[in-house]
Amino acid sequence: MSQHSTPANLSNANLQPKNPQLKYDFGAILKARSQLCRILQLLTARMGWLDLSLQARVVLSSLDHVGITLLLDCINVVDYSLRPANPGTLEGGPFIEYEENHQLLNSVSRCVPNTDGEEIWDPSVKFALLIIDQSYIIAQRFEARIDYGNVIGLTTEQEQRRSERINATTAWLEQFQVPANQGRALGRIRTTRRS
Numbered sequence: 001m002s003q004h005s006t007p008a009n010l011s012n013a014n015l016q017p018k019n020p021q022l023k024y025d026f027g028a029i030l031k032a033r034s035q036l037c038r039i040l041q042l043l044t045a046r047m048g049w050l051d052l053s054l055q056a057r058v059v060l061s062s063l064d065h066v067g068i069t070l071l072l073d074c075i076n077v078v079d080y081s082l083r084p085a086n087p088g089t090l091e092g093g094p095f096i097e098y099e100e101n102h103q104l105l106n107s108v109s110r111c112v113p114n115t116d117g118e119e120i121w122d123p124s125v126k127f128a129l130l131i132i133d134q135s136y137i138i139a140q141r142f143e144a145r146i147d148y149g150n151v152i153g154l155t156t157e158q159e160q161r162r163s164e165r166i167n168a169t170t171a172w173l174e175q176f177q178v179p180a181n182q183g184r185a186l187g188r189i190r191t192t193r194r195s
């Protein structure tokens with residue numbers, strides 16, 4: 001059997017977590033371990049009204065600098081700026097930062113974006129800032145999922161070790177799991193009347 005073949009007991013299905021769609025409170029994770037994630041690359045961005053979903057390649061320091069793909073959902077987004085990657089980034093750029101007190105948060109309005117001041121957050125919403133290299137996002141909450149896609153070019157043994165490290169990290173992440181029934185819209189939007 002070649003070193004790249006996969007025996008039945010080490011098939012990719014056996015190396016995957018039980019539920020790959022688990023969501024984690026990314027802000028709470030970064031508050032607990034501020035030097036956990038280094039950004040490699042923002043791969044895709046899907047933009048909607050008050051939400052932004054990103055796919056990013058990151059390096060987790062707890063995984064001995066193994067790169068993984070994070071799916072990041074930004075909920076109740078009020079501002080963002082996605083910038084091109086720093087061309088000097090080779091093996092992990094700056095740490096992803098989470099801030100609850102930053103000068104960019106001082107100018108966030110109670111008005112819901114793109115409603116001409118007709119709708120406000122009621123009750124008032126507390127926003128946070130996520131800084132990803134040269135980009136930033138201001139939102140109410142950040143949820144992360146880990147994409148457990150196949151890694152090309154790894155031997156069975158390397159894939160097994162990678163899976164074990166990822167599973168150890170996800171065991172630590174369980175304390176930050178977002179309840180399945182927690183809805184996306186945390187702040188209610190109340191319509192106001194202009195005088």
